[in-house]
Amino acid sequence: MARILVVDDDPLVGKALSRLLRREGFEVAIASDAAQALVMLDGFTPDLVLSDHRMPGMTGAELLALVRRRHPGVLRLLISGDAERAPSVAGDPDLEFVAKPWDGPALVARLRGMLSPYDAFGEREVTL
Amino acid sequence: MSPKPASRIEAASGQAWAGCLGRAAGSNSVSWLHLGFAAIDGLILLQVGLERRLEAAAILTAVFLATPLSNELINRSLASIGIEIAEAVRVAWNLGDALLVGHLTGWGMGAGAYLLLLIVGSGVLLTPSSLWRGAVLWGGTLVVAALDGGTPIRWLPLGAGTAAAFFLIRDQSKVIAQMLDEAVAGRGEIERARRELGAIHDAAVRQEKLAALGMLAAGIAHEINNPMSFVGSNVSLLHRELKALPTLPEPLREWVDEILPETLDGIRRVNSIVADLRRFARNDRAEMEPFDLNEEVEAALRIARLQVKGSCALVRDLGPVPQLLGRPRQISQMLLNLIVNAAHALHGRDRGIVTVITRRAGDEVLVAVRDNGVGMDESTRARLFEPFFTTKPVGEGTGLGLAVVHGVVADHGGRIEVESAPGAGSCFTVRLPCQPTHVPAPESRPTGTWRLDAIQIRAAGA
Ligand SMILES: Nc1ncnc2c1ncn2[C@@H]1O[C@H](COP(=O)(O)OP(=O)(O)OP(=O)(O)O)[C@@H](O)[C@H]1O
Numbered sequence: 001m002a003r004i005l006v007v008d009d010d011p012l013v014g015k016a017l018s019r020l021l022r023r024e025g026f027e028v029a030i031a032s033d034a035a036q037a038l039v040m041l042d043g044f045t046p047d048l049v050l051s052d053h054r055m056p057g058m059t060g061a062e063l064l065a066l067v068r069r070r071h072p073g074v075l076r077l078l079i080s081g082d083a084e085r086a087p088s089v090a091g092d093p094d095l096e097f098v099a100k101p102w103d104g105p106a107l108v109a110r111l112r113g114m115l116s117p118y119d120a121f122g123e124r125e126v127t128l
Numbered sequence: 129m130s131p132k133p134a135s136r137i138e139a140a141s142g143q144a145w146a147g148c149l150g151r152a153a154g155s156n157s158v159s160w161l162h163l164g165f166a167a168i169d170g171l172i173l174l175q176v177g178l179e180r181r182l183e184a185a186a187i188l189t190a191v192f193l194a195t196p197l198s199n200e201l202i203n204r205s206l207a208s209i210g211i212e213i214a215e216a217v218r219v220a221w222n223l224g225d226a227l228l229v230g231h232l233t234g235w236g237m238g239a240g241a242y243l244l245l246l247i248v249g250s251g252v253l254l255t256p257s258s259l260w261r262g263a264v265l266w267g268g269t270l271v272v273a274a275l276d277g278g279t280p281i282r283w284l285p286l287g288a289g290t291a292a293a294f295f296l297i298r299d300q301s302k303v304i305a306q307m308l309d310e311a312v313a314g315r316g317e318i319e320r321a322r323r324e325l326g327a328i329h330d331a332a333v334r335q336e337k338l339a340a341l342g343m344l345a346a347g348i349a350h351e352i353n354n355p356m357s358f359v360g361s362n363v364s365l366l367h368r369e370l371k372a373l374p375t376l377p378e379p380l381r382e383w384v385d386e387i388l389p390e391t392l393d394g395i396r397r398v399n400s401i402v403a404d405l406r407r408f409a410r411n412d413r414a415e416m417e418p419f420d421l422n423e424e425v426e427a428a429l430r431i432a433r434l435q436v437k438g439s440c441a442l443v444r445d446l447g448p449v450p451q452l453l454g455r456p457r458q459i460s461q462m463l464l465n466l467i468v469n470a471a472h473a474l475h476g477r478d479r480g481i482v483t484v485i486t487r488r489a490g491d492e493v494l495v496a497v498r499d500n501g502v503g504m505d506e507s508t509r510a511r512l513f514e515p516f517f518t519t520k521p522v523g524e525g526t527g528l529g530l531a532v533v534h535g536v537v538a539d540h541g542g543r544i545e546v547e548s549a550p551g552a553g554s555c556f557t558v559r560l561p562c563q564p565t566h567v568p569a570p571e572s573r574p575t576g577t578w579r580l581d582a583i584q585i586r587a588a589g590a
């Protein structure tokens with residue numbers, strides 16, 4: 001079962017995301033900022049970090065750039081209502097991005113696509 | 129006075145002066161008649177009197193002439209006025225005359241393009257002013273030759289058989305008309321400059337208002353976006369899960385079939401308004417990429433065709449344009465908004481045409497969307513770009529279309545001009561720099577930075 005770390009400073013956004021993902025069979029943990037996320041990366045050992053962009057302190061893009069350096073095997077997806085594409089961070093050109101508000105089925109499909117080799121159930125079908 | 133001079137005076141834009149001195153020789157005395165006539169803007173001044181002494185009569189004439197001549201308009205002129213009672217004996221002069229003849233003092237600065245000559249005796253008089261062709265005193269009759277190239281005016285002598293001293297006048301119509309023209313042109317110039325300044329000021333105020341609204345919109349959009357994201361996610365999850373249940377108690381059926389889909393539709397509408405607000409607030413920090421403006425026009429027209437459904441003709445006139453750097457999705461959104469507005473303005477008119485034009489103009493590329501629809505009045509033009517400004521009925525327009533256009537144009541370092549008048553159609557012209565002068569570096573701070581850019585709004589034909 002793939003493990004996803006959701007990072008969002010708005011607890012209700014974090015809960016809504018994790019609710020959606022849990023129902024789809026993912027194991028989910030929630031961090032409310034980048035600092036907490038960095039700690040949980042070691043404890044929870046997620047396969048993928050799904051992070052909001054605009055947060056107090058370190059932004060999501062900065063956090064994910066750091067994840068890429070420290071945990072090269074962990075997948076990353078940025079979620080933000082601020083842009084049409086991921087904001088670029090120096091040295092991190094291939095950051096993937098999803099818009100907020102998200103579309104549940106599309107987001108799940110996207111995550112499954114990214115995680116397919118990791119997905120314990122090997123589910124590829126897309127629920128729309 | 130003969131009718132001729134009178135008619136000349138009338139023609140003189142209301143300004144003419146005349147003065148004369150005459151020798152009235154009675155049986156046992158000689159007196160000097162002085163007469164002044166002035167017509168200024170319909171007001172006629174007349175001064176007549178008899179004096180024993182020539183000097184007194186002359187001065188009275190001069191004073192009379194000086195009074196209307198102190199008119200400000202005339203003051204600007206330096207033509208000469210002087211009164212001579214004998215050769216080289218001047219009793220009065222003005223500044224222009226002083227300059228001309230060399231006197232240092234005068235009776236006032238009130239100058240005029242008037243020439244006063246006092247002639248005593250007879251002979252040929254050559255006036256010191258080039259305004260005159262010449263005057264001849266002959267046989268007791270003063271003939272002022274060819275005033276302004278017109279027919280000579282004959283003046284009858286005042287004193288019986290006596291060569292009268294005389295002078296007069298000049299029809300100032302041309303000079304005055306010219307001065308008036310200059311004054312009017314000057315005023316026109318000032319007026320134009322004032323209007324231009326006013327327009328710049330208005331544009332700056334509008335711009336500032338939009339900038340403030342942009343900040344507000346960005347803040348609101350962000351604040352609404354987060355809650356909407358989980359509200360939407362939760363409601364749609366609920367909907368999907370209820371729908372997936374094999375059996376459902378009857379009251380919940382309505383929720384699955386109607387209430388939740390309607391709720392989700394409402395959520396989508398809010399989201400699309402928020403997305404528009406965000407585009408207006410330009411805090412889209414996606415990076416710029418090269419794009420072909422004409423391709424974006426085609427894309428926008430394709431979508432617009434579906435929306436206007438043949439209610440008007442969509443014509444394109446696309447010139448060769450260089451590749452631009454920007455956010456093509458925003459650009460096509462901007463074009464779509466302009467085209468849809470134009471199509472709405474044509475609603476219910478036959479022969480409605482929306483034309484989209486692209487051109488290269490120096491180091492700019494322009495794209496214009498023109499319609500021959502209802503047009504706009506001044507008050508609409510003034511508020512066009514404000515978010516939520518609409519003249520459309522509730523439910524038909526949100527008033528965000530042009531706010532988004534404004535945001536996109538500003539984001540691309542461009543300008544937008546609007547030309548429109550009621551009944552005369554509208555033309556929105558967007559100018560984008562070929563080389564964007566500012567490519568806002570993607571940054572992580574929430575509020576978009578605003579730059580003053582020019583919005584120009586004109587009445588059509590102005
Ligand atoms: N081409 C045009 N001709 C005449 N009036 C126009 C034109 N374009 C815009 N307007 C006027 O400007 C107003 C604002 O336009 P805008 O696109 O911002 O909002 P809207 O069209 O009313 O609503 P929305 O675009 O959000 O559906 C319109 O309601 C209309 O009065």
Ligand SMILES: [Mg+2]
Binds near residue numbers: 468528529530
């Ligand atoms: Mg519109």
